[in-house]
Amino acid sequence: xxxxxxxxxxxxxxxxxxxxxxxxxxxxxxxxxxxxxxxxxxxxxxxxxxxxxxxxxxxxxxxxxxxxxxxxxxxxxxxxxxxxxxxxxxxxxxxxxxxxxxxxxxxxxxxxxxxxxxxxxxxxxxxxxxxxxxxxxxxxxxxxxxxxxxxxxxxxxxxxxxxxxxxxxxxxxxxxxxxxxxxxxxxxxxxxxxxxxxxxxxxxxxxxxxxxxxxxxxxxxxxxxxxxxxxxxxxxxxxxxxxxxxxxxxxxxxxxxxxxxxxxxxxxxxxxxxxxxxxxxxxxxxxxxxxxxxxxxxxxxxxxxxxxxxxxxxxxxxxxxxxxxxxxxxxxxxxxxxxxxxxxxxxxxxxxxxxxxxxxxxxxxxxxxxxxxxxxxxxxxxxxxxxxxxxxxxxxxxxxxxxxxxxxxxxxxxxxxxxxxxxxxxxxxxxxxxxxxxxxxxxxxxxxxxxxxxxxxxxxxxxxxxxxxxxxxxxxxxxxxxxxxxxxxxxxxxxxxxxxxxxxxxxxxxxxxxxxxxxxxxxxxxxxxxxxxxxxxxxxxxxxxxxxxxxxxxxxxxxxxxxxxxxxxxxxxxxxxxxxxxxxxxxxxxxxx
Ligand SMILES: [Zn+2]
Numbered sequence: 001x002x003x004x005x006x007x008x009x010x011x012x013x014x015x016x017x018x019x020x021x022x023x024x025x026x027x028x029x030x031x032x033x034x035x036x037x038x039x040x041x042x043x044x045x046x047x048x049x050x051x052x053x054x055x056x057x058x059x060x061x062x063x064x065x066x067x068x069x070x071x072x073x074x075x076x077x078x079x080x081x082x083x084x085x086x087x088x089x090x091x092x093x094x095x096x097x098x099x100x101x102x103x104x105x106x107x108x109x110x111x112x113x114x115x116x117x118x119x120x121x122x123x124x125x126x127x128x129x130x131x132x133x134x135x136x137x138x139x140x141x142x143x144x145x146x147x148x149x150x151x152x153x154x155x156x157x158x159x160x161x162x163x164x165x166x167x168x169x170x171x172x173x174x175x176x177x178x179x180x181x182x183x184x185x186x187x188x189x190x191x192x193x194x195x196x197x198x199x200x201x202x203x204x205x206x207x208x209x210x211x212x213x214x215x216x217x218x219x220x221x222x223x224x225x226x227x228x229x230x231x232x233x234x235x236x237x238x239x240x241x242x243x244x245x246x247x248x249x250x251x252x253x254x255x256x257x258x259x260x261x262x263x264x265x266x267x268x269x270x271x272x273x274x275x276x277x278x279x280x281x282x283x284x285x286x287x288x289x290x291x292x293x294x295x296x297x298x299x300x301x302x303x304x305x306x307x308x309x310x311x312x313x314x315x316x317x318x319x320x321x322x323x324x325x326x327x328x329x330x331x332x333x334x335x336x337x338x339x340x341x342x343x344x345x346x347x348x349x350x351x352x353x354x355x356x357x358x359x360x361x362x363x364x365x366x367x368x369x370x371x372x373x374x375x376x377x378x379x380x381x382x383x384x385x386x387x388x389x390x391x392x393x394x395x396x397x398x399x400x401x402x403x404x405x406x407x408x409x410x411x412x413x414x415x416x417x418x419x420x421x422x423x424x425x426x427x428x429x430x431x432x433x434x435x436x437x438x439x440x441x442x443x444x445x446x447x448x449x450x451x452x453x454x455x456x457x458x459x460x461x462x463x464x465x466x467x468x469x470x471x472x473x474x475x476x477x478x479x480x481x482x483x484x485x486x487x488x489x490x491x492x493x494x495x496x497x498x499x500x501x502x503x504x505x506x507x508x509x510x511x512x513x514x515x516x517x518x519x520x521x522x523x524x525x526x527x528x529x530x531x532x533x534x535x536x537x538x539x540x541x542x543x544x545x546x547x548x549x550x551x552x553x554x555x556x557x558x559x560x561x562x563x564x565x566x567x568x569x570x571x572x573x574x575x576x577x578x579x580x581x582x583x584x585x586x587x588x589x590x591x592x593x
Contacts, residue, residue, distance in 0.1 A: 002048070003050045004049070008058035017063065017066075045083060051086040053086065074086050100163075108375045113146065115332055118331070125341075151185070156181075160185065176559055181377055191236060192239075195232070203505045206225045210500065210502075218492060219474045219496055223470055230470060233250060248260055254384045273583065278435065282486075288434075291427045292432070293347060297346060303415055304352075307411055307415065309340075312546075313364065313543060318336055319340065326343070327343055327356075334379055338367050358391045358394065361391035361394030365387060368555060378559055382558045384509060385519060386519065387512075388516025389520045397521060430590065437486055439481075453514040481495070522578040527548050552569035
């Protein structure tokens with residue numbers, strides 16, 4: 001479609017009218033600059049043409065009766081060909097420059113609301129006194145209503161739709177921003193308001209019920225709520241993307257473009273390699289992880305955390321650390337203020353150590369966004385899959401490599417002089433790579449981790465398709481743990497109730513963890529073509545590695561869709577065999593297979 005936008009204030013006479021049309025619609029040089037010639041070109045055009053006229057009264061004033069003839073001709077042509085449309089706009093509605101400024105203001109306001117709510121949440125989980133929940137809820141309810149109205153109100157919709165219509169005049173960043181902001185609005189428009197609220201209420205209830213059910217290790221308590229959660233996810237998918245299978249819709253929510261077809265192929269490849277590899281590992285003598293156990297005071301672990309953050313190149317002026325029950329990363333307002341959390345277990349320092357490196361990877365990715373993206377929809381990481389590709393990259397591919405273990409060991413000796421006395425870097429390397437089927441996903445080693453994800457994927461897929469009843473989830477969970485990991489699940493607490501994702505409404509989220517691991521392995525192979533990664537790690541120099549990631553991934557924020565970003569960085573399509581090759585090589589060496 002060709003679009004001509006004519007503003008009366010730029011068109012004082014008929015000559016200006018014709019030259020503006022000729023320019024905007026790329027008429028040939030022989031264009032005769034009169035209404036007959038115009039009529040011919042508009043009628044003959046194979047491509048649809050849209051003419052927008054800004055300021056009808058001013059046009060009438062400037063062109064007089066000529067404007068009436070011009071309009072009559074447009075009406076005739078549009079009636080005949082159907083390929084021509086024209087419309088009037090008032091001047092104040094149509095100023096593109098103003099609209100862009102408004103868009104920037106809108107995003108700054110949205111970031112401010114987001115900053116306030118995230119900070120309140122962060123405070124809640126990192127140290128607010130127990131009795132302050134109601135006070136917080138009061139403020140959050142006001143903030144969330146205001147920000148909802150700001151993000152989805154009629155003025156915002158009008159602004160974004162106007163900008164969407166002007167697509168050809170927007171640059172890449174503006175186009176993607178409008179796309180991202182409109183996506184959320186369109187989503188909300190398709191779900192009836194009362195059902196949206198029903199979901200919100202259900203999730204508040206579910207969080208509470210899940211905690212109690214997990215505590216009591218009793219799935220039956222959680223079952224009725226979980227049934228509703230799956231049901232509402234199926235229903236919402238029907239509203240949002242009736243053309244897709246419901247589970248495909250939700251997979252795509254966490255990783256744009258991800259489908260069951262892609263997941264099935266991906267997991268089949270992983271299974272074909274990991275299951276036999278694990279069998280071989282299990283036939284060998286187990287590696288000792290004794291070095292990780294003992295008494296490691298929280299204060300020493302905290303000191304280690306800051307040393308690790310510095311070592312991996314985090315800017316401590318912009319990245320903070322706190323402790324929480326479950327480690328996480330969050331941005332406050334923009335990528336200029338990033339917070340990570342960890343949890344210290346005094347009997348095993350490795351949990352916190354690798355949590356800090358994992359969350360540190362998330363923080364590096366977020367803080368690496370181009371500075372000009374701050375306070376816009378493009379700021380920070382683009383998807384869960386790419387995010388996990390970075391966090392698991394630092395945690396496993398680098399953090400559990402021999403080169404890094406050797407480099408970091410003197411630091412461990414410095415922080416834990418008594419506990420590390422007489423120990424070696426090699427012992428540490430082997431301990432943090434001990435592979436062993438286990439019950440809890442978050443504590444799983446690098447080799448068995450994806451098997452935990454596959455169990456969840458299989459179950460979600462079948463429940464969403466109506467092939468498995470929620471009631472039968474614990475039985476199927478236990479059966480698949482036996483089949484994939486070879487272990488018996490003793491109770492629901494350590495089985496089907498262990499994760500918070502379902503109670504939080506994050507159905508379709510799990511595959512992004514596995515996908516991220518595999519993305520990471522392929523990116524590392526690409527990086528190795530340009531950088532001596534092991535050499536950098538041995539020197540404790542993360543700068544070249546971080547620079548590569550910044551140049552290829554981080555700086556782009558949300559500008560590209562995840563698959564496109566990955567393709568640009570990796571230089572080819574996603575191929576999970578990089579990951580399976582990496583695992584096979586690493587574990588064959590570790591276990592002398
Ligand atoms: Zn993570």
